[in-house]
Amino acid sequence: MSPNLRIAYRFLTAKKRAMLMSLACTILGVGLFIVTQATTRGFEEFFTKTLLGINGALRIEDKMQDTMRSLQAAGSSDAYFAQREGVKLIEGIEEPQLIAGAVRGFPNVRAVSAVVRGNVQVTSSFKTEDAQIFGINLEDHIRVSDLAQQITNGTLADFRDSAGGALMGRVLADRLQLGVGDSFVLAARGQSRSVRVAAIFETGYREADKTNVYLHQPAARSLLKKPAGASFLQVMLHDPERAPLDAARMKQVLGHDVKPWQEREKTWLAVFRALRISTGITVTVFTLIASLAMFNTLAMIVLEKTKDIAILRSMGYERRDITQIFLWQAGIVLAIGAVVGAGFGVGVTWLVSLVPLPINGIFKTDTFIVAWSGMPLFIAQAIATALVMVMIASLVPARRAARLEPGDIVRGTAQ
Amino acid sequence: MSTVQTNPGELALRCTNLHRYLGQGEGRVHVLKGVSFEARRGQVYAIVGPSGCGKSTLLYLLGLLDQPDEGQIEINGAAMSNSDDFARTRARGGHIGFVFQFHFLMLEFTALENVMMPMRKLGRLTPAEMKARAHGLLDSVGLGAKTHRLGTQLSGGEQQRVAVARALANQPTILLADEPTGNLDVKNSALVFDLLTRLAKEQGQAVVLVTHNPEIAQRCDFTRPMRDGLFV
Numbered sequence: 145m146s147p148n149l150r151i152a153y154r155f156l157t158a159k160k161r162a163m164l165m166s167l168a169c170t171i172l173g174v175g176l177f178i179v180t181q182a183t184t185r186g187f188e189e190f191f192t193k194t195l196l197g198i199n200g201a202l203r204i205e206d207k208m209q210d211t212m213r214s215l216q217a218a219g220s221s222d223a224y225f226a227q228r229e230g231v232k233l234i235e236g237i238e239e240p241q242l243i244a245g246a247v248r249g250f251p252n253v254r255a256v257s258a259v260v261r262g263n264v265q266v267t268s269s270f271k272t273e274d275a276q277i278f279g280i281n282l283e284d285h286i287r288v289s290d291l292a293q294q295i296t297n298g299t300l301a302d303f304r305d306s307a308g309g310a311l312m313g314r315v316l317a318d319r320l321q322l323g324v325g326d327s328f329v330l331a332a333r334g335q336s337r338s339v340r341v342a343a344i345f346e347t348g349y350r351e352a353d354k355t356n357v358y359l360h361q362p363a364a365r366s367l368l369k370k371p372a373g374a375s376f377l378q379v380m381l382h383d384p385e386r387a388p389l390d391a392a393r394m395k396q397v398l399g400h401d402v403k404p405w406q407e408r409e410k411t412w413l414a415v416f417r418a419l420r421i422s423t424g425i426t427v428t429v430f431t432l433i434a435s436l437a438m439f440n441t442l443a444m445i446v447l448e449k450t451k452d453i454a455i456l457r458s459m460g461y462e463r464r465d466i467t468q469i470f471l472w473q474a475g476i477v478l479a480i481g482a483v484v485g486a487g488f489g490v491g492v493t494w495l496v497s498l499v500p501l502p503i504n505g506i507f508k509t510d511t512f513i514v515a516w517s518g519m520p521l522f523i524a525q526a527i528a529t530a531l532v533m534v535m536i537a538s539l540v541p542a543r544r545a546a547r548l549e550p551g552d553i554v555r556g557t558a559q
Numbered sequence: 560m561s562t563v564q565t566n567p568g569e570l571a572l573r574c575t576n577l578h579r580y581l582g583q584g585e586g587r588v589h590v591l592k593g594v595s596f597e598a599r600r601g602q603v604y605a606i607v608g609p610s611g612c613g614k615s616t617l618l619y620l621l622g623l624l625d626q627p628d629e630g631q632i633e634i635n636g637a638a639m640s641n642s643d644d645f646a647r648t649r650a651r652g653g654h655i656g657f658v659f660q661f662h663f664l665m666l667e668f669t670a671l672e673n674v675m676m677p678m679r680k681l682g683r684l685t686p687a688e689m690k691a692r693a694h695g696l697l698d699s700v701g702l703g704a705k706t707h708r709l710g711t712q713l714s715g716g717e718q719q720r721v722a723v724a725r726a727l728a729n730q731p732t733i734l735l736a737d738e739p740t741g742n743l744d745v746k747n748s749a750l751v752f753d754l755l756t757r758l759a760k761e762q763g764q765a766v767v768l769v770t771h772n773p774e775i776a777q778r779c780d781f782t783r784p785m786r787d788g789l790f791v
Contacts, residue, residue, distance in 0.1 A: 147679040151665075154667040452663075454624075455664075459657075459680060459729075460651050460652015551625030555581075555625075
C-alpha cells in the first residue's frame with residue numbers, strides 16, 4: 145500500500161461518523177441512479193416492444209409519384225424542385241409482392257407482411273361498434289408482429305384453419321360481449337359478412353385492442369372490394385433502432401412513404417424522454433448531495449488535520465502528496481460507495497420489479513417493469529456520475545490542504 | 560543501527576542576514592532583523608531568549624518550513640532561500656529532522672508507523688529495512704516494548720521520545736528542535752535532551768534547539784542568546 149493511501153485510510157477511519165455519512169450518501173446516490181434508470185428505461189423498452197409487436201418497425205404506405213411538371217424541373221438543372229402541384233399521391237401499395245421482394249433485399253429486414261386495411265362496422269347480438277379490419281397472410285404477419293404471443297382466448301390454429309374466422313381485440317370483444325366461437329357481422333361499403341371469433345388477442349395497447357380485427361386476406365379483400373394491392377407493408381427489422389436510416393433508404397429506392405416506428409410513436413417517445421430527463425435531474429441531485437457530503441467530510445478533516453499536514457510537510461511530503469492523500473480519501477469512499485451502491489441499486493431494482501402495478505392502456509403489465517438488459521450500462525453511468533461529482537467536490541478541500549504552509553501551521557497562523 | 564557517514568565539524572547549515580516580517584498592514588512586525596548563524600555536524604546549539612524574540616521563526620526558516628523576506632540559507636552547501644517548494648520539501652525530507660514542542664505525532668498511527676513515515680516517503684530503504692530501523696530507533700529511545708501502541712496510548716514523555724526517533728529516521732544531517740522539553744516534567748526533559756544529544760553526537764548531526772530552559776541551554780555545546788530579532 146502506498147504511504148499516501150495508508151495515511152488517507154487512517155484519516156478517514158478516524159472520522160467514522162462523517163465518513164459513514166458520506167458513504168451512505170454515495171451508496172444512495174449510486175443505488176437510486178440505477179433504480180430510476182432501470183425502471184424508466186424498463187417502461188420505455190416495454191412500451192417500444194409492445195408497439196413493435198403490433199405495428200412492426202416500419203410501415204410502407206402510399207406512393208408519392210412525380211408528375212411530368214416536376215420531372216421537367218428536375219431535368220433542367222442539377223437541383224430538385226419539389227412542388228405540391230407536381231406530386232401525385234397513389235394510396236397504398238399497387239404491387240405488394242414486387243415491393244415486398246425489394247424490401248427483403250435490405251440487409252436489416254427480417255420479415256415483411258402485406259396488409260389490406262379498411263374501416264368497418266362490427267355488429268353483435270348486443271351492439272354495433274366501429275372497427276378496422278386487417279386482412280393478413282397469417283404466416284407472414286406473425287413474423288412481423290407478436291400476434292402469436294398476444295392470443296388470450298382461443299388458438300391461432302383455429303384461425304389458421306377457419307377461412308371465415310377472425311381475431312378480435314380484447315376490448316372490442318368485451319364491448320360487443322363476444323367470446324370465442326361467437327358469430328358477428330362485419331359491414332363495409334354496402335355489403336356485410338358473417339364471421340366467427342376464432343381467437344381473442346390482447347396487446348395491452350388500448351387503441352389496438354378496441355378497434356383491430358384480423359381476417360384472412362381473401363376475406364378482407366372481398367369485404368373491402370380490394371381485389372389487388374395492399375394498404376401497407378408491415379416490416380420487422382433485425383435492429384429496430386436503425387429504422388429511421390432504413391426508412392430513408394427505402395423511401396429513396398421505392399418512392400413510397402416509409403414511416404419508422406420512432407416517427408410513428410414520437411408523441412409517446414417524447415413523453416418517455418421527458419420522464420427520463422426528469423428522473424435524470426432527480427438522480428443527479430442525489431449524487432450532488434453525495435458530493436456535498438464528501439466535501440463536508442474532507443473539509444472537516446482538513447481543519448482537524450492541519451497539524452498532521454504540517455508534520456507530513458516537515459517530513460518531506462510534497463504538496464501533491466497532500467492533495468493525493470485527500471483525493472484518496474474521496475476515492476476510498478467512492479470505491480466502497482460504488483460497489484455497495486451498485487449492489488444496493490440492483491437489489492432494490494429487483495424488489496421494485498416485484499411490486500404489483502397493473503397497467504393497461506399503452507401496454508399491459510401487472511408489475512413494475514425494469515430493464516435488466518441495460519443494467520451494466522446503468523451501473524457504469526451511476527458510478528461515472530458519482531466519480532465526477534465526488535472528485536470535483538473533493539478537489540477543493542484537497543487543494544486547500546496542499547496549499548497550507550507548514551510554517552504557518554506550526555506557528556499557529558494558518559488561514 | 561547504522562550511523563551517518565559524516566565529518567564531524569563539517570558545516571551543515573548556514574544562514575546570512577536573515578530578515579523576516581510577520582503579519583500584515585499595521586500589525587506587520589519585523590521579527591528577524593538580519594540574523595546570521597551557522598551549525599556544524601556533531602555539535603549541539605541552543606538558541607535562547609525571551610518569548611517573541613524570533614527564535615522559533617528563525618528555526619522554521621532554517622528548517623525550510625518558512626521563507627525569509629531577505630537573506631541566504633545554505634543546507635549542506637546548497638543555497639535554499641530562493642528555491643521552490645519542491646526543492647525545499649526534498650531538502651527537508653533528506654537532510655532535516657524536526658522535533659516540535661507538542662510532539663505532533665500522528666495519533667491514528669502506532670509509534671512504529673510514526674517513525675516509519677518519513678522513511679516511506681524518502682523510499683531509500685526496503686519495507687523490511689524501514690521496519691528494522693524504526694524498531695532500532697524506538698529501542699534506542701527506550702520504547703522497544705511499545706512500538707505497536709497508538710500515539711493516544713503513550714504518555715507525553717513517550718510521545719516526545721517517539722518524535723525524536725522519527726526526527727532521526729532518515730538519518731538527517733540537521734536536527735531542529737523547537738522547545739523539545741517545553742511540555743515535559745524535569746525527569747522527562749532530561750531524558751529527552753540526553754537522547755537527542757547522544758543520538759545526534761553518535762550519528763554526527765548538527766542539533767539546533769530553541770529552549771527557555773537554562774539548564775538545558777547550559778548543557779549544549781554552544782548557546783546563542785537572541786533579543787528583538789538579533790543575536791546578542
